[in-house]
Amino acid sequence: MTGSRTGPAPTAATAALERAHREHWGRLLALLIGVVRSLDVAEDALADSFAAAVDRWPVDGVPDRPEAWLLTVARRRAVDRLRRDATLARKLPLLIIDRAAEATIDGPEGLLDRPVTTIPDERLRLLFTCCHPALAIEARVALTLRCVGGLSTAEVARAFLVSEPTIAARITRAKKKIAAAGVPYRVPADSELPERLDGVLAVLYSVFTEGYAASSGPGPVRADLAGEAIRLTRVVVALMPDEAEAIALLALMLLQHSRRNARVDRAGDLVLLADQNRDRWRHDEIAEAFDLLSGAARGRIGSYLLQATIAAEHARARHAADTDWARIAELYAVLDGLTGSPVVRLNRAVAVAEVDGPRAALQLLDGLQEPLARHHLFYAARARFACGVGDHAAAVDDYDRALALSGVDADRALLTRRRAACATHRTQPPD
Amino acid sequence: MRFLFLVFDDPAVAATITDDDRRTYAGQFRAYTDRLRTAGVLVDAAGLDDPDTATTVRPADGVITDGPYAEATEALGAFFHVDCADLDVALSYAHDVPVATGVTVEVRPTFT
Numbered sequence: 348m349t350g351s352r353t354g355p356a357p358t359a360a361t362a363a364l365e366r367a368h369r370e371h372w373g374r375l376l377a378l379l380i381g382v383v384r385s386l387d388v389a390e391d392a393l394a395d396s397f398a399a400a401v402d403r404w405p406v407d408g409v410p411d412r413p414e415a416w417l418l419t420v421a422r423r424r425a426v427d428r429l430r431r432d433a434t435l436a437r438k439l440p441l442l443i444i445d446r447a448a449e450a451t452i453d454g455p456e457g458l459l460d461r462p463v464t465t466i467p468d469e470r471l472r473l474l475f476t477c478c479h480p481a482l483a484i485e486a487r488v489a490l491t492l493r494c495v496g497g498l499s500t501a502e503v504a505r506a507f508l509v510s511e512p513t514i515a516a517r518i519t520r521a522k523k524k525i526a527a528a529g530v531p532y533r534v535p536a537d538s539e540l541p542e543r544l545d546g547v548l549a550v551l552y553s554v555f556t557e558g559y560a561a562s563s564g565p566g567p568v569r570a571d572l573a574g575e576a577i578r579l580t581r582v583v584v585a586l587m588p589d590e591a592e593a594i595a596l597l598a599l600m601l602l603q604h605s606r607r608n609a610r611v612d613r614a615g616d617l618v619l620l621a622d623q624n625r626d627r628w629r630h631d632e633i634a635e636a637f638d639l640l641s642g643a644a645r646g647r648i649g650s651y652l653l654q655a656t657i658a659a660e661h662a663r664a665r666h667a668a669d670t671d672w673a674r675i676a677e678l679y680a681v682l683d684g685l686t687g688s689p690v691v692r693l694n695r696a697v698a699v700a701e702v703d704g705p706r707a708a709l710q711l712l713d714g715l716q717e718p719l720a721r722h723h724l725f726y727a728a729r730a731r732f733a734c735g736v737g738d739h740a741a742a743v744d745d746y747d748r749a750l751a752l753s754g755v756d757a758d759r760a761l762l763t764r765r766r767a768a769c770a771t772h773r774t775q776p777p778d
Numbered sequence: 779m780r781f782l783f784l785v786f787d788d789p790a791v792a793a794t795i796t797d798d799d800r801r802t803y804a805g806q807f808r809a810y811t812d813r814l815r816t817a818g819v820l821v822d823a824a825g826l827d828d829p830d831t832a833t834t835v836r837p838a839d840g841v842i843t844d845g846p847y848a849e850a851t852e853a854l855g856a857f858f859h860v861d862c863a864d865l866d867v868a869l870s871y872a873h874d875v876p877v878a879t880g881v882t883v884e885v886r887p888t889f890t
Binding site for chain 2: 443479481527528529530531535536539
């Protein structure tokens with residue numbers, strides 16, 4: 348956020364500011380960038396306008412249209428800065444924007460006269476620019492959260508457990524590259540769109556999975572980061588309502604996120620899907636996901652649609668025993684064929700174990716050890732199957748490998764329990 | 779905005795190609811250059827002779843050595859200098875650079 352004031356904090360103004368920041372940061376920034384053609388100048392001007400709001404709103408009251416107030420101040424700041432610093436304006440590597448868009452907004456001066464209600468939502472441009480494949484994936488994620496999501500550098504750093512200077516440097520470098528390398532500020536042409544949209548969705552999903560299955564840290568779920576990813580995906584769905592994969596991704600996130608309260612027990616340990624208290628799932632979110640899926644199912648069969656359909660099968664089962672594993676194994680087989688991903692094959696094996704038993708599942712794991720060598724879930728799954736066919740020695744070895752690779756305390760607790768259960772059989776000969 | 783496409787060959791692959799391959803590649807190279815010219819984006823283009831024909835000079839002290847600057851696993855084999863609207867347009871052209879020898883193309887903005 349924009350910082351805190353000392354003294355008595357007028358709560359109404361603070362709450363309105365926080366709300367305006369969450370709701371309008373990305374949209375206002377996207378708009379300003381299109382006008383001033385610089386990520387830095389736009390960001391500074393918008394930050395200044397929020398800082399001005401911190402001073403003014405508690406005194407003058409919250410304006411009727413906070414976003415209009417913020418935009419007016421921000422564009423004045425941007426225009427002032429560009430006027431005052433004419434040298435800067437000349438030397439600045441300007442972002443490349445579409446000629447069509449340029450014609451509708453005749454420079455910073457033109458924008459001053461436009462009523463805020465007629466201003467288009469430019470967040471898609473910003474999103475596609477932040478997720479450009481010419482940027483490193485870590486930079487895409489950080490830049491998207493900062494620019495589109497409006498998180499502060501400190502918040503992004505906290506979310507990824509990376510130091511703030513590291514994230515700041517990553518964002519600065521990415522912004523420089525966008526300007527210097529000629530990354531255009533626009534939504535890609537139709538011919539490039541499917542591939543580039545996949546790239547945007549991949550960034551959003553990686554934000555979500557980092558929140559949902561944190562790769563390190565004390566707890567396995569960071570709901571705030573997952574919630575942020577959902578919020579950004581809602582923006583994509585709202586702006587591209589015909590993209591089935593975007594809708595499917597939103598449904599997938601909602602379905603996974605709906606289990607957050609049941610996924611960790613009081614001690615902070617991870618609770619497996621089968622053992623979760625399904626009354627604690629967010630059934631309102633599940634219902635929304637089902638609605639989204641019934642719309643998306645008419646579109647192309649993409650990987651997110653299949654994953655969301657699988658998640659929906661789990662959500663549909665009132666008790667773990669009601670799960671339609673045969674249907675889930677079928678869906679995973681299609682997804683396996685579509686993606687060829689080792690992780691999908693691993694999940695498919697877990698489903699097949701439920702239908703056809705551990706021996707069939709073990710067969711599906713053939714050839715996965717090399718690609719998943721650093722993946723603790725691979726060894727955890729293989730250990731379970733090995734235990735299931737009575738090969739307790741191999742199972743204990745795999746639990747040890749999984750434990751050596753898992754960085755999350757809650758995962759480790761579960762693996763340790765399972766290893767102990769399996770180790771008690773170790774002295775008996777396999778049947 | 780101008781971009782340089784630095785086209786890198788894999789010398790191991792380059793060593794194995796036949797004269798027929800070379801002729802085919804030369805034809806593709808010309809056709810691609812013509813396409814860039816027709817589209818109005820071509821500034822300049824050329825293929826480079828083998829790395830072992832290179833001579834390296836260090837202007838600071840005038841030292842001259844035999845061979846290319848860097849002994850890399852991939853060697854610069856050709857370049858195309860283009861002038862187009864933005865990186866996306868440049869990348870779409872770079873995507874179509876003819877491939878003879880396990881080529882990688884580095885796209886870099888240039889300035890004068």
